[in-house]
Amino acid sequence: MRRVIDTSLPYASILAARADALATLAVHGSESREAPDAATGALDPPIVMSSAFGFASAEAASDAFQGKSDAYIYGRWGNPTVDALEAKLAALEGATAACATASGMAAVSGTVLALCDGGSHVIAPRSMYGESARLFRERLPRFGITTTFVDATDVRSYEAALQPSTKLLYIETPANPNLAVSDVAAIVALAKSRDILTVADNTFATPFAQTPLALGVDLVVHSMTKAIGGHGDVIAGCVCGGDELVAKVRDFVVKGAGGVLSPLAAYLVARGLRTFALRQEKACANAASLARSLSAHPRVAKAHHPSLPSHPGHAIANRQMHAYGAILSLELEGTAKESALEAGRRVLGSVRLMTHAVSLGDVRTLIVHPASTTHSTMPKEAREAANITDGLLRVSVGIESARALYDDLARAIDAG
Numbered sequence: 071m072r073r074v075i076d077t078s079l080p081y082a083s084i085l086a087a088r089a090d091a092l093a094t095l096a097v098h099g100s101e102s103r104e105a106p107d108a109a110t111g112a113l114d115p116p117i118v119m120s121s122a123f124g125f126a127s128a129e130a131a132s133d134a135f136q137g138k139s140d141a142y143i144y145g146r147w148g149n150p151t152v153d154a155l156e157a158k159l160a161a162l163e164g165a166t167a168a169c170a171t172a173s174g175m176a177a178v179s180g181t182v183l184a185l186c187d188g189g190s191h192v193i194a195p196r197s198m199y200g201e202s203a204r205l206f207r208e209r210l211p212r213f214g215i216t217t218t219f220v221d222a223t224d225v226r227s228y229e230a231a232l233q234p235s236t237k238l239l240y241i242e243t244p245a246n247p248n249l250a251v252s253d254v255a256a257i258v259a260l261a262k263s264r265d266i267l268t269v270a271d272n273t274f275a276t277p278f279a280q281t282p283l284a285l286g287v288d289l290v291v292h293s294m295t296k297a298i299g300g301h302g303d304v305i306a307g308c309v310c311g312g313d314e315l316v317a318k319v320r321d322f323v324v325k326g327a328g329g330v331l332s333p334l335a336a337y338l339v340a341r342g343l344r345t346f347a348l349r350q351e352k353a354c355a356n357a358a359s360l361a362r363s364l365s366a367h368p369r370v371a372k373a374h375h376p377s378l379p380s381h382p383g384h385a386i387a388n389r390q391m392h393a394y395g396a397i398l399s400l401e402l403e404g405t406a407k408e409s410a411l412e413a414g415r416r417v418l419g420s421v422r423l424m425t426h427a428v429s430l431g432d433v434r435t436l437i438v439h440p441a442s443t444t445h446s447t448m449p450k451e452a453r454e455a456a457n458i459t460d461g462l463l464r465v466s467v468g469i470e471s472a473r474a475l476y477d478d479l480a481r482a483i484d485a486g
């Protein structure tokens with residue numbers, strides 16, 4: 071069911087309602103109590119670290135290989151710890167199937183390679199996660215897969231870029247790192263009218279703030295390294311969607327390319343996931359509060375967060391998101407004494423509570439300066455075309471005290 075953010079209600083009550091809607095799924099994976107492990111009674115699914123699984127008989131073995139039973143055979147083809155996690159992920163995204171992968175990039179690259187052939191054309195946002203941008207720009211052309219990068223905030227630019235060989239419209243919203251919002255339903259409508267598939271990277275929003283499958287997207291990809299795992303202690307990814315497409319991606323990326331998630335990593339993600347609704351409620355509230363305070367700060371030229379009525383994507387966010395998410399960015403103003411680039415680097419050196427590190431979606435607040443780090447491999451013209459300015463800082467807001475976070479950042483900004 072598609073939800074809309076009702077801006078006449080206090081944001082805290084919108085977040086509380088969303089957290090309540092997901093709380094049981096995050097803990098149990100469905101509306102009923104998670105069953106204990108059948109063999110041991112363990113309440114948490116055991117970490118099954120076995121590479122291979124024994125057959126009870128010759129007949130059981132041939133049944134398993136012919137797909138007549140769902141007995142486990144070999145860890146790259148299936149594992150009970152990973153299966154239990156996948157069931158929860160599907161429930162949270164409103165999918166019928168989910169496939170866990172070794173990392174977010176295994177999910178992104180594996181999905182594109184599973185769906186495209188040599189000669190396929192893809193349309194992708196100009197502003198997106200740095201490594202995904204490199205995949206489309208530098209790596210996939212070697213295999214004959216070409217990409218046109220567009221202004222993803224305007225569905226007409228997707229339409230203008232269509233070619234007879236267009237196979238896939240790739241979506242990342244809100245986009246890294248400037249939080250640009252794409253109109254998912256409009257992009258889906260365009261794709262469906264031409265029999266083209268849509269894939270959305272939902273890492274930034276998380277299923278707490280946005281469920282693209284409900285808007286008609288074919289597949290959702292995630293870096294579970296981020297808010298789904300939530301504790302910064304694991305690298306993992308997943309793909310969610312309908313049975314057939316997820317099976318196709320699983321066959322390619324997990325079975326064929328070997329991007330399987332380790333059972334130990336699956337356990338860590340599943341453990342982090344149990345508090346997902348609570349963590350996101352707090353992080354999203356913190357981000358909206360920080361964005362509001364920062365936009366009034368004299369050294370901040372602009373704060374970017376979909377919660378701000380001044381944000382160009384605010385109206386679309388209200389239509390397609392359940393919440394505004396926990397990532398924001400801000401652009402520092404240069405002064406006569408220091409350039410915007412210098413100011414950005416200086417602030418990173420003076421924050422004491424926020425952590426200067428890449429990644430996002432952690433319980434800790436993480437801050438980065440994309441122009442000198444995450445997007446430094448992007449050519450300067452491409453970076454500027456994607457609005458990644460020299461003074462841009464990206465903040466992945468954690469679950470600390472909102473007041474303490476603002477005080478820390480404001481003090482670091484004012485120190486210059």
Ligand SMILES: *Cc1c(COP(=O)(O)O)cnc(C)c1O
Nearest residue numbers: 173174175199273274293295306
């Ligand atoms: C981190 C991230 C990825 C890649 O995920 P890994 O787990 O690091 O491989 C892809 N997309 C987005 C939006 C991300 O933030």
